[in-house]
Amino acid sequence: MEENKQQIDIELSHDIAQGIYANLAIITHSSSEFILDFVRVVPGVPKAEVKSRIIMSPEHAKRLLWALQDNIRKYEQTYRKITLPEEPQNPPVFPLDLEPHGQA
Known part of the structure; x- marks a missing residue:
């Protein structure tokens, strides 16, 4: 049976197209969602900043995993x-303070 694939018109604004650099990803989850925090750690600076937070369902997290695996395979x-060192140099100390400090 043929699947009906619906095309989605995805808009990419200029600001979003610029991207945000992150060199650390912190992933947490509950029974209903996965939270991906993308952080920029600057050497010599004791505080790091979450640059973007993405929240998704477990099903979408698994689709993201498959897409990353496929893209890494194609890249390689x-x-x-892509090789990784046995132990990361200067790994971040956990827990990181990721709680919001302002009030809405």
């Missing part, structure tokens, strides 16, 4: 194998 076939 085209460019080079």
Whole structure:
């Protein structure tokens, strides 16, 4: 049976298209959602800032995992194998203070 695939017109604003750099991802979850915090850690600066927070359902988190695995496989076939050191240099100390400090 043929699946009906609906095309979605996705708009990408100029500001979002610029992107945000993050060099640390912190992932937490509950029974109903996954929370991905993207953080920029600057060497020598004792405080890091969450630049973006994405909240998604467990099903979408699994789809993201599959998409990342597929894209990493394609990247490594085209460019080079991505290697990681055995132990990260200067790993962040947990728990990080990610609680909001302002009031709405």
